[in-house]
Structure formats: C-alpha cells, structure tokens
Amino acid sequence: MRIAVLGTGVVGRTLGSRLVELGHQVRLGSRSAGNASAAEWAAADGAEASAGDFADAAAFGEVVLNCTSGTASLEALEAAGAANLAGKLLIDVANPLDFSQGFPPTLTVCNTDSLGEQIQRAFPEARVVKALNTINCAVMVDPDRVPGDHVLFMCGDDLDAKRETLSLLGELGWPAERVVDLGDIGGARGMEMYLPLWLRIMVGRGNADFNVRLAHG
Amino acid sequence: MRIAVLGTGVVGRTLGSRLVELGHQVRLGSRSAGNASAAEWAAADGAEASAGDFADAAAFGEVVLNCTSGTASLEALEAAGAANLAGKLLIDVANPLDFSQGFPPTLTVCNTDSLGEQIQRAFPEARVVKALNTINCAVMVDPDRVPGDHVLFMCGDDLDAKRETLSLLGELGWPAERVVDLGDIGGARGMEMYLPLWLRIMVGRGNADFNVRLAHG
Numbered sequence: 001m002r003i004a005v006l007g008t009g010v011v012g013r014t015l016g017s018r019l020v021e022l023g024h025q026v027r028l029g030s031r032s033a034g035n036a037s038a039a040e041w042a043a044a045d046g047a048e049a050s051a052g053d054f055a056d057a058a059a060f061g062e063v064v065l066n067c068t069s070g071t072a073s074l075e076a077l078e079a080a081g082a083a084n085l086a087g088k089l090l091i092d093v094a095n096p097l098d099f100s101q102g103f104p105p106t107l108t109v110c111n112t113d114s115l116g117e118q119i120q121r122a123f124p125e126a127r128v129v130k131a132l133n134t135i136n137c138a139v140m141v142d143p144d145r146v147p148g149d150h151v152l153f154m155c156g157d158d159l160d161a162k163r164e165t166l167s168l169l170g171e172l173g174w175p176a177e178r179v180v181d182l183g184d185i186g187g188a189r190g191m192e193m194y195l196p197l198w199l200r201i202m203v204g205r206g207n208a209d210f211n212v213r214l215a216h217g
Numbered sequence: 218m219r220i221a222v223l224g225t226g227v228v229g230r231t232l233g234s235r236l237v238e239l240g241h242q243v244r245l246g247s248r249s250a251g252n253a254s255a256a257e258w259a260a261a262d263g264a265e266a267s268a269g270d271f272a273d274a275a276a277f278g279e280v281v282l283n284c285t286s287g288t289a290s291l292e293a294l295e296a297a298g299a300a301n302l303a304g305k306l307l308i309d310v311a312n313p314l315d316f317s318q319g320f321p322p323t324l325t326v327c328n329t330d331s332l333g334e335q336i337q338r339a340f341p342e343a344r345v346v347k348a349l350n351t352i353n354c355a356v357m358v359d360p361d362r363v364p365g366d367h368v369l370f371m372c373g374d375d376l377d378a379k380r381e382t383l384s385l386l387g388e389l390g391w392p393a394e395r396v397v398d399l400g401d402i403g404g405a406r407g408m409e410m411y412l413p414l415w416l417r418i419m420v421g422r423g424n425a426d427f428n429v430r431l432a433h434g
Contacts, residue, residue, distance in 0.1 A: 104403075110410070111323050150432040153414070182417040186321075190414030193327070197370070197407030200399040201431070209434030214418070215367040217426030 004029055004061025006054055006076055008037040011093060011137040012067035016041065018141035020049050022171050029057025029080065058084035063091070063168070064126075070096035070115050070192075071108055074122060086125035089161045091168070092116050092188070093132045093140075095195050104199050107192060116188025120157065129156035129165045130188040131179075134198065136208035143173045143211075150211035152179045155187030180214065221246055221278025223271055223293055225254040228310060228354040229284035233258065235358035237266050239388050246274025246297065275301035280308070280385070281343075287313035287332050287409075288325055291339060303342035306378045308385070309333050309405070310349045310357075312412050321416050324409060333405025337374065346373035346382045347405040348396075351415065353425035360390045360428075367428035369396045372404030397431065 005016040006029040016026045025048045028038045038051035050060075058064055058080035068076040073094045077085065096115040097105040109115055116130035131154045132140050139146055152174055156162050166176050182190065202208050222233040223246040233243045242265045245255045255268035267277075275281055275297035285293040290311045294302065313332040314322040326332055333347035348371045349357050356363055369391055373379050383393050399407065419425050 106328050111327050111413075146432050146434045148430075148432040155417075180418065180421070182414075182421060187417045190417045193410040194414045196328075197399075197411045200372075200404050200407045201397065204397070204399060205433065207434075211432050213365075213430040213432050215363050215365040215428050215430050216422065217363045217424075 001025070002027070002060055002062045004057040004064040004080075005067055006057060006064065006080060007067035007069070007094075008035055008041065008051075009067065009069070011140075012065070013037070013041050014137040014141055015065060015067060015093070015132075016049065017045055018172065020045050024048065025060075026050070027052055027057040027060040029054040029076075031076070031079065054080040055084055061088065063089045063164070066090060066092045066094050066119070068094055070094040071098055073115060074118060077119060077123060082123055082125065085123050088126060089164045090119070090123065090126040090128045091132070091165055092119055092128055092130045095133050095192055097195065104196065104203075107195065110189065110193050114186075114188035114192050116155070116185050116192070120185045127156070127158040127161035128185055129154060129158070129161050130185065130191055131165055131169065133191055134194055135211050139209065139211060141172055143178075146209055146211050148213055149178055150213045153182050153187070153191050154179050155182040155185055155191065157185050218242070219244070219277055219279045221274040221281040221297075222284055223274060223281065223297060224284035224286070224311075225252055225258065226284065226286070228357075229282070230254070230258050231354040231358055232282060232284060232310070232349075233266065234262055235389065237262050241265065242277075243267070244269055244274040244277040246271045246293075248293070248296065271297040272301055278305065280306045280381070283307060283309045283311050283336070285311055287311040288315055290332060291335060294336060294340060299340055299342065302340050305343060306381045307336070307340070307343040307345045308349070308382055309336055309345055309347045312350050312409055314412060321413065321420075324412065327406065327410050331403075331405035331409050333372070333402050333409070337402045344373070344375040344378035345402055346371060346375070346378050347402065347408055348382055348386065350408055351411055352428050356426065356428060358389055360395075363426055363428050365430055366395055367430045370399050370404070370408050371396050372399040372402055372408065374401050
C-alpha cells in the first residue's frame with residue numbers, strides 16, 4: 001500500500017521505517033521538499049522509502065498518517081491540501097502538546113474540543129481516525145516490548161476507516177481484540193486528555209516502555 | 218479511626234458504609250445538618266455511623282474524605298472550615314465534572330490547573346492527597362469485583378499524608394503495589410483529565426466495572 005507519513009520527527013520516522021519493513025511504499029512528508037531529516041531517512045530505508053513535501057506525500061498516499069507536532073498539524077494538513085486528503089483514511093497520531101512553557105506541557109485544545117475533531121471539521125472529506133497517540137512510538141511498532149495484552153484506543157466517524165485502521169494496526173502487531181473502539185471522533189478528547197496522566201507515569205517510571213491494559217468484571 | 222466523609226451522594230455513602238464495616242467511626246457531612254439522605258444512611262449503618270453538617274463532620278474526623286460533587290467541592294470545604302481541616306489528611310475523591318450541558322460532561326478546571334491543586338491552595342494547612350477518583354465507587358470498596366492487579370493513582374505534596382492514604386487504601390483492598398504514586402499534587406491534572414477517557418470506555422462497555430492495569434517493559 002502507498003502510505004504518506006506526515007512529519008519527520010521520531011514518531012513519523014519510526015512508523016515509516018516499520019511500514020517499509022512490512023512491505024509498504026512510504027513517503028515521508030515535511031514542510032519543505034528538501035528536509036534533511038526526511039532525505040536521510042529515505043536514503044537509509046531503501047527503494048520503497050521516499051520523501052517529499054506535505055502535498056507531494058499526501059498525493060502519493062492511499063492512506064495518510066498525521067505524525068506532525070499537534071501544534072502544527074492543522075497547518076501541515078492545510079499544506080498537504082484538502083484535495084489530497086479527500087476520501088482517504090487519515091490516521092491522526094498527534095497530540096496537541098505545547099512545550100513552550102517547559103515541562104510538563106499543556107494541551108492547546110481539550111475538554112470541549114480536540115485536535116482529532118478539529119482535523120475532521122477542517123477536512124470533512126477525509127476519513128479521520130484517531131489512534132496510536134496514547135503510547136510511545138517504540139511501542140507503536142513493537143508492542144511486544146511491553147508484555148501483556150495492553151491496549152490501544154481508536155475513534156472516528158467512519159466505520160470503514162476504522163476497519164482499515166484495524167487492519168494496519170494488526171500489521172504493526174496490534175490484534176483487533178487489543179484495540180478499544182471509543183466510538184465517534186469525539187473520543188479524541190479522552191485520548192488526548194489522557195496525555196498528562198501518561199506523562200506523569202512516564203516521569204515516575206523514568207521510561208516510556210509502558211501502556212495500560214483494561215481489567216473488567 | 219474517626220473519618221469524615223463529605224458528600225452524601227452514592228460515592229460518599231458507599232465509602233462511608235465500607236469504612237464503618239471496617240471498624241471506623243464515620244460521620245457523613247452535608248450542607249445542612251438535617252439532610253435526609255445522610256440521616257437515613259446513619260440510621261441504617263449502626264452506632265458508628267453518624268451525620269452532621271460539613272463543619273461538624275470535618276471537626277469530628279481525624280481524616281477527611283472529599284466525596285462532594287467536584288463543582289461544589291470548594292464551597293463545601295469552605296463550609297467545613299479551614300480550621301477543621303488544618304493538619305489533617307484530606308483525601309480528594311472528587312472530579313470537577315459539569316453535567317449542566319448534558320452528557321458527556323466537561324471539566325470545570327483542567328490542563329493548567331486541577332481541583333486537587335485548587336483545594337490544596339485554598340486550604341494550605343490541609344494535607345491533600347488526590348486518590349480514588351479514577352474508578353467507580355463500587356470498585357473503590359471492592360476491588361476484587363474487577364479481576365487482576367488493576368491500579369489506583371495517588372498524588373500529593375505531603376509524604377506522610379500519602380503513607381496514611383496507602384494504609385487506608387490497603388484496608389479497602391488496595392495493596393500498596395497497586396497504588397501508583399504520581400508525585401506532587403500537580404498529578405491531579407492527569408488524574409482528573411483521565412475522566413473523559415474513562416467515561417467513553419464506560420459508555421462503550423455499558424457498565425463501570427472496569428479499571429486499568431499498567432503493563433511495562
């Protein structure tokens with residue numbers, strides 16, 4: 001499958017590399033076509049890895065992963081272009097974390113809205129699914145580095161988009177029974193507002209190799 | 218031990234009853250001394266159960282549990298009186314959920330502040346520990362109704378207050394290894410902002426008999 005990964009940070013590069021390993025063609029998108037980090041990634045990851053600007057990557061992808069900084073996501077997707085996103089599954093991995101005042105960061109949107117909802121509203125023809133934002137990227141692509149049947153959350157308005165997301169998550173090592181569907185895209189509020197708790201646990205543990213499991217009666 | 222439980226809703230009554238069963242003297246506090254719900258609870262729960270207004274209950278308790286609605290907590294604690302809280306362990310169980318616009322509720326404070334922090338600031342001589350707010354009250358007093366080593370979170374500025382909280386949580390069935398200390402009272406942001414995710418999971422499952430476990434590498 002042709003996959004656009006928007007964002008050249010560690011999340012985008014980690015997901016992009018794993019998707020290439022899994023046999024996909026991946027184009028890493030950045031603000032400017034000449035992004036050094038993206039070019040280096042593409043050169044190292046073989047023939048199926050390429051780099052381009054946001055619009056180029058989005059046009060290339062049958063599926064688009066938003067791995068940009070949450071504070072820059074709407075701008076990045078604007079640059080990608082609504083026409084290049086229309087009809088496509090857009091998996092939003094980003095968290096709207098503002099580190100400008102130091103650690104811990106605050107959320108730039110929460111409580112009555114979320115980044116996932118903002119993206120779906122701004123790009124109504126994209127089929128947005130929020131997923132993967134509740135774990136570190138090392139765990140995203142290698143769930144077994146954390147033992148046990150820990151879970152991911154997922155939400156979105158389009159049922160087919162969620163089925164396609166489940167399929168892609170399955171390839172990454174997340175079987176469907178470990179993906180909790182939180183319903184419509186409004187579930188992104190809870191998924192993003194979980195980050196302050198995640199960050200506190202991370203600080204307490206001293207590493208990001210953890211996740212939650214669900215226990216139920 | 219003499220314990221004040223502020224709030225006569227299902228959380229306060231459930232915790233109060235279990236603490237009486239465990240051999241504590243419990244006074245349920247409400248806005249007005251003649252609260253019918255509190256009187257009924259006290260009559261049904263035996264000689265060690267009593268009822269009073271917020272100030273009466275807080276004066277009685279060696280430990281105070283805030284089980285009022287989060288939107289009314291600061292007012293309730295004001296009525297309880299700073300002098301009656303000074304030096305005492307004050308366990309804040311409340312969530313600042315505003316249901317006035319329907320379901321799902323929003324948080325009246327989040328992101329850059331939390332109810333737990335507001336309470337600690339308003340009552341600097343109380344030793345505030347945030348705990349128990351991340352689960353349903355049936356699970357609070359009977360953790361085994363959900364199988365597995367699922368966890369509670371806890372935070373607060375006073376280390377002795379957290380040790381005393383651990384002891385009380387142990388009596389309720391939560392061993393110390395299942396209580397995750399998130400550090401200072403600022404951790405209340407994450408604990409309260411987790412509620413939108415909890416509520417989505419609850420709606421999806423159709424019941425509140427669940428909790429999270431931590432999986433780590």
